[in-house]
Amino acid sequence: MLKVQAVRIALALASLGALWAAAGAPWKCT
Amino acid sequence: MLFVVLALAAGVGLGYAQRGRLRSFASLPLSLFLVLWLAFALQLVLVYAPVGARFALVLGSYLLAGAWLWWSASRLREALLGISLMAFGWFLNLLVISANGGMPVSRAAVIRAGLPWTDVREGSLFKHVAAGPDTPLRFLCDVIAVPPVHRVVSLGDIVLLLGIVLFVSQVMRSDATRLPMQAAASQR
DSSP states (O other), rough: HHHHHHHHHHHHHHHHHHHHHHOOOOOOOO | OOHHHHHHHHHHHHHHHOOOOOOGGGGGGGGGGGGHHHHHHHHTTTTOOOOOHHHHHHHHHHHHHHHHHHHHHHHGGHHHHHHHHHHHHHHHHHHHHHHHHHHHEEEEHHHHHTOOOOOOOGGGGGGGEEEOOOOOTTGSBBBBGGGGGGGEEEEEHHHHHHHHHHHHHHHHSSSSGGSSSHHHHHHH
16 A cells, blocks of 8 residues: 555656656756 | 756655645546646657657647646645646746747856757757847746756746645645545545
8 A cells, every 4th residue: 555655656746747848948968 | 857856855845844745645646647748748759750840749748738737726726826836837938939939048048057059959858949139038038057957947947846846845735635535545
């Protein structure tokens, strides 16, 4: 149960990373 | 990803400082976030897309992110302030990108950030263009240099990151018993 909860938390937080990738536009050298 | 990791960490720290709990995130339906992954996938497709289709894909990705913000604003009332701030940052970036066919990058800011000036159209997920003297909405472009981490950001980026910090702390503080999964667990 704890493991499932940890995965759900990680996925929710990672989704905010996806939002940043989609809506943010910082410039860095790639 | 550096900035968003810092924003997430700051949000979690703020949430704990306000007696919030990270487990509130486990109560959010994962389907809520699906559209964000779709928006992210569109950005990845940019790498393989023909040059002419890139701008449409960038706009599509922004619209999907906007749809998520609008949808989550109606579902997560406890985090409305954070969502509003994220939406404002999203809007500022969308505005300047729409006006310029991409996010304009200031050459002076790139130099200040300690980066070499290259063809910005060919880097960082292909959503940038070079800023010129006649670039509209110049103050919303990538003009803010962050030399310690060699990045150049826009005002919209900063507002979006602050929104993420606030959103995380607000969800952590939200009443978990009112969120769908916790409610179902407590009824068992």
